[in-house]
Amino acid sequence: DAGVTQSPTHLIKTRGQQVTLRCSPKSGHDTVSWYQQALGQGPQFIFQYYEEEERQRGNFPDRFSGHQFPNYSSELNVNALLLGDSALYLCASSLFQGPDTQYFGPGTRLTVL
Amino acid sequence: AQKVTQAQTEISVVEKEDVTLDCVYETRDTTYYLFWYKQPPSGELVFLIRRNSFDEQNEISGRYSWNFQKSTSSFNFTITASQVVDSAVYFCALSEAGTASKLTFGTGTRLQVTL
Numbered sequence: 001d002a003g004v005t006q007s008p009t010h011l012i013k014t015r016g017q018q019v020t021l022r023c024s025p026k027s028g029h030d031t032v033s034w035y036q037q038a039l040g041q042g043p044q045f046i047f048q049y050y051e052e053e054e055r056q057r058g059n060f061p062d063r064f065s066g067h068q069f070p071n072y073s074s075e076l077n078v079n080a081l082l083l084g085d086s087a088l089y090l091c092a093s094s095l096f097q098g099p100d101t102q103y104f105g106p107g108t109r110l111t112v113l
Numbered sequence: 114a115q116k117v118t119q120a121q122t123e124i125s126v127v128e129k130e131d132v133t134l135d136c137v138y139e140t141r142d143t144t145y146y147l148f149w150y151k152q153p154p155s156g157e158l159v160f161l162i163r164r165n166s167f168d169e170q171n172e173i174s175g176r177y178s179w180n181f182q183k184s185t186s187s188f189n190f191t192i193t194a195s196q197v198v199d200s201a202v203y204f205c206a207l208s209e210a211g212t213a214s215k216l217t218f219g220t221g222t223r224l225q226v227t228l
Contacts, residue, residue, distance in 0.1 A: 033215065042117075042204055042218030043158070056215055088156055092216075099146055099208070102216060104158035 002027055004093050004105035012111045013081050021076040021108045025093030031055075032074040033102060034066060037088040049074050050096045078110075086112045115140045117207050119219035126195050126226055134190045134222045136205030142166075144210035147181065147188045152202040152221070164188060195226045 005024045013019050025032050031050045035043035045058035049068035068074045072093075078085055088109050092102035116139040126132045138147065149161040162172065164181050172179045176196075180189045192199055202221045208214040 035216075040220075042206075042220045043216070045215040045217070048215060058215065090158060092158075099210060099214065101148070101160055101163050103160060104150070106155065106157040109156070 004091055004103055006089075006091050006105040006108050008108060009106070010109045010111075012113065014113050015081055015083060017081050017112075018077065018079045019081060019110060021078075021089050021091075021110070022073065023076070023091030023093075023105060024073045025091075026103050029093035029095055029103075030072050031094045031096040031100075032068060032072065033092045033094070034074070034076045035090040035092065036060070037090055037107070039087070043090055046076070055096075081112045083112050086110060115142075115145075115207050115209065115217040117205050117217055117219035119205055119222050121222045122220070123223040123225065126224070128196060128226055128228050129194050131191060131193050132195050132224065132226075134192075134203050134205075134224070136188045136190065136219060138186050138188065138205070138207045140207060140209065142209045146208045146210070146214075148206040148208070148216065149179065149188075149190050150204045150206060152204060154201070158204070161190075192224075195224075197226050197228065200224060200226045 033048040034046040037043040047057040052068045063079045065077045088107045090107045091105045094100040094102045118137045145166045147164045150158040176193045178191045202223045204221045205219045206216040
Protein backbone atom coordinates (compact mmCIF):
# COMPACT_ATOMS: atom_id res chain seq x y z
CA ASP A 1 0.00 0.00 0.00
CA ALA A 2 1.74 3.15 -1.22
CA GLY A 3 1.90 6.02 1.18
CA VAL A 4 1.86 9.72 0.39
CA THR A 5 4.51 10.70 -2.13
CA GLN A 6 5.88 14.15 -2.95
CA SER A 7 8.15 15.54 -5.61
CA PRO A 8 10.68 16.94 -5.89
CA THR A 9 12.59 16.23 -2.70
CA HIS A 10 14.59 19.42 -2.81
CA LEU A 11 14.29 22.59 -4.83
CA ILE A 12 16.36 25.75 -5.07
CA LYS A 13 14.83 28.89 -6.57
CA THR A 14 15.60 32.60 -6.62
CA ARG A 15 13.42 35.44 -5.45
CA GLY A 16 10.59 36.31 -7.81
CA GLN A 17 10.46 32.91 -9.46
CA GLN A 18 7.53 30.53 -9.40
CA VAL A 19 7.51 26.94 -8.13
CA THR A 20 5.21 23.92 -8.40
CA LEU A 21 5.25 21.08 -5.88
CA ARG A 22 3.45 17.80 -6.40
CA CYS A 23 1.73 15.29 -4.14
CA SER A 24 0.10 11.90 -4.62
CA PRO A 25 -2.17 10.82 -1.79
CA LYS A 26 -2.23 7.51 -0.01
CA SER A 27 -4.23 4.88 -1.82
CA GLY A 28 -7.94 5.24 -1.04
CA HIS A 29 -7.71 8.85 0.16
CA ASP A 30 -9.59 11.66 -1.54
CA THR A 31 -8.45 14.78 0.33
CA VAL A 32 -5.10 16.54 0.19
CA SER A 33 -3.89 19.19 2.64
CA TRP A 34 -0.74 21.27 2.32
CA TYR A 35 1.37 22.59 5.19
CA GLN A 36 4.40 24.86 5.39
CA GLN A 37 7.01 24.12 8.04
CA ALA A 38 9.63 26.78 8.65
CA LEU A 39 12.84 25.75 10.37
CA GLY A 40 12.29 25.04 14.06
CA GLN A 41 8.53 25.55 13.83
CA GLY A 42 5.45 23.39 13.65
CA PRO A 43 3.66 22.90 10.33
CA GLN A 44 1.24 25.67 9.33
CA PHE A 45 -1.88 24.83 7.33
CA ILE A 46 -1.95 26.34 3.84
CA PHE A 47 -5.07 24.86 2.24
CA GLN A 48 -7.02 21.70 1.59
CA TYR A 49 -8.48 20.19 -1.58
CA TYR A 50 -11.38 17.82 -2.05
CA GLU A 51 -13.27 17.06 -5.25
CA GLU A 52 -10.88 19.38 -7.10
CA GLU A 53 -11.97 22.38 -5.03
CA GLU A 54 -10.24 24.34 -2.30
CA ARG A 55 -12.26 23.59 0.85
CA GLN A 56 -10.32 25.37 3.57
CA ARG A 57 -7.55 27.90 3.55
CA GLY A 58 -5.12 29.06 6.18
CA ASN A 59 -3.59 32.49 6.57
CA PHE A 60 -1.49 32.50 3.42
CA PRO A 61 -1.45 35.10 0.62
CA ASP A 62 -2.88 34.54 -2.84
CA ARG A 63 0.63 33.84 -4.11
CA PHE A 64 -0.05 30.35 -2.80
CA SER A 65 -2.46 28.45 -4.99
CA GLY A 66 -3.25 24.84 -5.64
CA HIS A 67 -4.99 22.33 -7.75
CA GLN A 68 -6.36 18.84 -7.38
CA PHE A 69 -6.70 16.44 -10.26
CA PRO A 70 -9.37 13.79 -10.88
CA ASN A 71 -6.99 11.10 -9.61
CA TYR A 72 -6.82 13.03 -6.28
CA SER A 73 -3.20 14.10 -6.73
CA SER A 74 -2.45 17.73 -6.04
CA GLU A 75 -0.11 20.59 -6.85
CA LEU A 76 0.96 23.55 -4.78
CA ASN A 77 2.04 26.64 -6.70
CA VAL A 78 3.86 29.58 -5.21
CA ASN A 79 4.36 32.74 -7.29
CA ALA A 80 6.75 35.64 -6.80
CA LEU A 81 8.88 33.71 -4.33
CA LEU A 82 10.22 35.51 -1.26
CA LEU A 83 13.15 34.53 0.94
CA GLY A 84 10.60 33.80 3.67
CA ASP A 85 9.02 31.08 1.56
CA SER A 86 12.04 28.87 2.26
CA ALA A 87 10.60 25.94 4.20
CA LEU A 88 9.66 22.27 4.18
CA TYR A 89 6.36 21.83 2.37
CA LEU A 90 4.37 18.87 3.58
CA CYS A 91 1.45 17.22 1.90
CA ALA A 92 -1.05 15.15 3.88
CA SER A 93 -3.85 12.94 2.65
CA SER A 94 -7.03 11.73 4.34
CA LEU A 95 -10.64 10.87 3.72
CA PHE A 96 -12.99 13.82 3.51
CA GLN A 97 -15.80 12.06 5.32
CA GLY A 98 -14.18 12.37 8.66
CA PRO A 99 -13.02 12.74 11.05
CA ASP A 100 -10.02 11.06 9.56
CA THR A 101 -6.34 11.00 10.36
CA GLN A 102 -4.02 12.89 8.03
CA TYR A 103 -1.00 10.96 6.80
CA PHE A 104 2.00 12.94 5.65
CA GLY A 105 4.47 12.62 2.83
CA PRO A 106 8.24 13.12 3.14
CA GLY A 107 8.01 16.78 2.15
CA THR A 108 9.71 19.04 -0.36
CA ARG A 109 12.46 21.29 0.97
CA LEU A 110 12.32 24.62 -0.85
CA THR A 111 15.21 27.06 -0.62
CA VAL A 112 14.75 30.56 -2.00
CA LEU A 113 17.97 32.51 -2.63
CA ALA B 114 -9.18 30.10 17.78
CA GLN B 115 -7.32 26.89 18.41
CA LYS B 116 -3.89 26.79 19.96
CA VAL B 117 -1.42 24.09 20.97
CA THR B 118 1.45 24.76 23.34
CA GLN B 119 4.48 22.55 23.76
CA ALA B 120 6.52 24.38 26.36
CA GLN B 121 9.47 21.98 26.25
CA THR B 122 11.66 22.99 23.35
CA GLU B 123 14.28 20.30 23.82
CA ILE B 124 14.73 17.35 26.17
CA SER B 125 17.84 15.20 26.56
CA VAL B 126 17.75 11.84 28.30
CA VAL B 127 19.97 8.82 28.61
CA GLU B 128 18.76 5.59 27.08
CA LYS B 129 16.33 3.60 29.25
CA GLU B 130 15.10 6.68 31.07
CA ASP B 131 11.40 7.50 30.97
CA VAL B 132 10.44 10.83 29.44
CA THR B 133 7.19 12.79 29.27
CA LEU B 134 6.40 15.32 26.58
CA ASP B 135 3.83 17.92 27.55
CA CYS B 136 1.03 19.30 25.40
CA VAL B 137 -1.56 21.90 26.40
CA TYR B 138 -4.31 22.94 24.03
CA GLU B 139 -6.98 25.62 23.69
CA THR B 140 -10.23 25.30 21.80
CA ARG B 141 -13.80 26.53 22.05
CA ASP B 142 -15.13 23.37 20.45
CA THR B 143 -16.76 20.72 22.60
CA THR B 144 -15.81 18.00 20.14
CA TYR B 145 -12.25 17.91 18.85
CA TYR B 146 -9.37 15.56 18.14
CA LEU B 147 -5.85 15.44 19.46
CA PHE B 148 -2.85 13.92 17.74
CA TRP B 149 0.80 13.16 18.26
CA TYR B 150 3.21 12.97 15.33
CA LYS B 151 6.89 12.06 15.28
CA GLN B 152 9.29 13.80 12.90
CA PRO B 153 12.65 12.03 12.53
CA PRO B 154 15.57 13.79 10.81
CA SER B 155 14.27 12.59 7.43
CA GLY B 156 11.44 15.11 7.81
CA GLU B 157 8.37 12.95 7.30
CA LEU B 158 5.69 13.32 9.97
CA VAL B 159 4.78 9.90 11.33
CA PHE B 160 1.35 9.50 12.90
CA LEU B 161 1.41 8.06 16.43
CA ILE B 162 -2.05 8.47 17.95
CA ARG B 163 -5.42 10.18 17.63
CA ARG B 164 -7.69 10.87 20.58
CA ASN B 165 -11.32 12.04 20.58
CA SER B 166 -12.36 14.69 23.06
CA PHE B 167 -15.17 12.54 24.42
CA ASP B 168 -12.83 9.65 25.25
CA GLU B 169 -10.56 10.43 28.18
CA GLN B 170 -9.32 6.90 28.60
CA ASN B 171 -5.54 6.75 28.67
CA GLU B 172 -3.86 4.63 26.06
CA ILE B 173 -0.77 2.47 26.04
CA SER B 174 0.99 1.12 22.98
CA GLY B 175 4.18 -0.73 23.78
CA ARG B 176 6.61 1.75 25.33
CA TYR B 177 4.32 4.68 24.47
CA SER B 178 1.49 5.95 26.63
CA TRP B 179 -0.77 8.98 26.48
CA ASN B 180 -2.51 10.82 29.30
CA PHE B 181 -5.51 12.90 28.20
CA GLN B 182 -6.96 15.23 30.85
CA LYS B 183 -9.80 17.46 29.71
CA SER B 184 -9.87 19.28 33.06
CA THR B 185 -6.40 20.68 32.44
CA SER B 186 -6.60 20.69 28.60
CA SER B 187 -3.54 18.49 28.41
CA PHE B 188 -2.56 15.53 26.28
CA ASN B 189 0.83 14.33 27.49
CA PHE B 190 2.98 11.64 25.89
CA THR B 191 5.28 9.33 27.85
CA ILE B 192 7.99 7.12 26.43
CA THR B 193 9.06 4.38 28.82
CA ALA B 194 12.60 3.03 28.66
CA SER B 195 13.62 5.42 25.90
CA GLN B 196 15.85 4.26 23.07
CA VAL B 197 18.18 6.09 20.71
CA VAL B 198 15.70 5.46 17.88
CA ASP B 199 13.18 7.62 19.75
CA SER B 200 15.31 10.69 19.01
CA ALA B 201 13.14 12.99 16.91
CA VAL B 202 10.94 16.05 17.09
CA TYR B 203 7.49 15.29 18.46
CA PHE B 204 4.46 17.40 17.59
CA CYS B 205 1.13 17.61 19.31
CA ALA B 206 -1.77 18.72 17.09
CA LEU B 207 -5.44 19.59 17.39
CA SER B 208 -8.30 19.50 14.91
CA GLU B 209 -11.93 20.49 15.25
CA ALA B 210 -14.77 18.12 14.56
CA GLY B 211 -16.24 17.87 11.12
CA THR B 212 -15.06 16.74 7.76
CA ALA B 213 -11.36 16.69 7.03
CA SER B 214 -10.48 19.51 9.37
CA LYS B 215 -7.11 21.21 9.35
CA LEU B 216 -4.51 20.42 11.97
CA THR B 217 -3.17 23.06 14.33
CA PHE B 218 0.30 22.08 15.51
CA GLY B 219 2.41 23.02 18.48
CA THR B 220 6.01 24.11 17.99
CA GLY B 221 7.33 20.66 18.77
CA THR B 222 9.66 19.12 21.35
CA ARG B 223 13.04 17.84 20.23
CA LEU B 224 13.94 14.65 22.09
CA GLN B 225 17.55 13.56 22.17
CA VAL B 226 18.24 10.09 23.55
CA THR B 227 21.89 9.25 24.14
CA LEU B 228 23.69 6.08 25.16
